[in-house]
Amino acid sequence: MILTYIETRDKKIKKSSLEVLSEARRIAVDLKTEAAAVLLGTGMEALAADLSSYGASKVHLFDSAPLDRYSTQDYAAALAGLVKKLSPAAVFFSATAMGKDLAPRLAARLGVGLAADCTRISVQDGSLEFTRPIFAGKALLAFRLTSSPQVVSLRPNIFPAVPAAAAGEIIREAVEIPSAAARAEVTEVLQESGGEIDVSEADVVISGGRGMKGPENFELLREISALIPRSAVGASRSAVDSNWIGHQHQVGQTGKTISPNLYLAFGISGAIQHIAGMSSSKVIVAVNKDPDAPIFKVADFGVVGDLFQVIPPLKEELKKLRS
Numbered sequence: 001m002i003l004t005y006i007e008t009r010d011k012k013i014k015k016s017s018l019e020v021l022s023e024a025r026r027i028a029v030d031l032k033t034e035a036a037a038v039l040l041g042t043g044m045e046a047l048a049a050d051l052s053s054y055g056a057s058k059v060h061l062f063d064s065a066p067l068d069r070y071s072t073q074d075y076a077a078a079l080a081g082l083v084k085k086l087s088p089a090a091v092f093f094s095a096t097a098m099g100k101d102l103a104p105r106l107a108a109r110l111g112v113g114l115a116a117d118c119t120r121i122s123v124q125d126g127s128l129e130f131t132r133p134i135f136a137g138k139a140l141l142a143f144r145l146t147s148s149p150q151v152v153s154l155r156p157n158i159f160p161a162v163p164a165a166a167a168g169e170i171i172r173e174a175v176e177i178p179s180a181a182a183r184a185e186v187t188e189v190l191q192e193s194g195g196e197i198d199v200s201e202a203d204v205v206i207s208g209g210r211g212m213k214g215p216e217n218f219e220l221l222r223e224i225s226a227l228i229p230r231s232a233v234g235a236s237r238s239a240v241d242s243n244w245i246g247h248q249h250q251v252g253q254t255g256k257t258i259s260p261n262l263y264l265a266f267g268i269s270g271a272i273q274h275i276a277g278m279s280s281s282k283v284i285v286a287v288n289k290d291p292d293a294p295i296f297k298v299a300d301f302g303v304v305g306d307l308f309q310v311i312p313p314l315k316e317e318l319k320k321l322r323s
């Protein structure tokens, strides 16, 4: 069995988890096994049906009040217990912030290795072979894990989420929460006002760098974002370090790793640490007045020009498309 950890936010399944479940199903066929899912929280039963429509043969449900809010220790304890009970061949996570927190903790609890942030998985001679970018995206590493179960996280937005009917039998699981003395508790989850989509989850990311000249000009990018569904505003570290925009928008080695369908870079030079976070975007468009800017080496389309002259007509065209 391949077990997929399903991440939820505001009682909704995250798209990246459906991508992971779809890939788990594809791999399960090659391994001649089944793809199961695990959900933790409260009031999750309705979501289990959604998982069966993405190919989960079984949905293991931990419905318990202490799990209502994410806690590394409690979630890792519940998952470790389930893994010991089910002995899956692999446990798949999405390499989101939560997945990056939880997958290594589970691997450590089980005393096994971790294949983190994979962009490709294949079955070779009956075992899993993983591919992941290394050296800030300069090279790809293909490797296998020798331990079992194989704990794996998959980069969001790389694998397609493909619906497929399955039984989706719901199995209720009981959880033992560690004693309070040994637990760190999340007391409050703060959300940025405005309900913006996170850059790592957006289909389109419109990013600005030092070439934006100041915080007020990020408003231009927000105006473009308002015209594109499921889009978000991103930034280079220079823009973030200058306090032009919050760190949660930073793309790159010390920011977020993203793979949107479209990445628009305005006034970003394309330093290797920035490229590391966005090179797996499906289509990259760069606007830079310097024809030698390194960003053009990774861009599919480039405009050599002043971004302040490019943005207004782009906005007008987008408005026409919207109407």
Ligand SMILES: Cc1cc2nc3c(=O)[nH]c(=O)nc-3n(C[C@H](O)[C@H](O)[C@H](O)COP(=O)(O)OP(=O)(O)OC[C@H]3O[C@@H](n4cnc5c(N)ncnc54)[C@H](O)[C@@H]3O)c2cc1C
Pocket: 208, 209, 210, 211, 212, 235, 236, 237, 238, 239, 250, 251, 252, 253, 254, 255, 256, 266, 267, 268, 269, 270, 271, 272, 273, 274, 277, 287, 288, 289, 290, 293, 305, 306, 307, 308
């Ligand atoms: C350990 C480490 C980690 C790092 N992590 C990250 C990271 O996560 N993310 C990240 O982004 N960086 C990161 N950096 C910083 C990185 O090295 C670069 O300094 C940074 O990405 C540069 O940001 P920038 O492209 O906005 O600025 P610059 O390099 O200054 O580029 C600005 C660009 O704007 C163009 N421009 C200026 N005016 C206009 C205009 N009017 N119209 C069009 N183009 C214009 C210029 O031609 C230039 O190419 C890291 C660095 C280190 C050492």
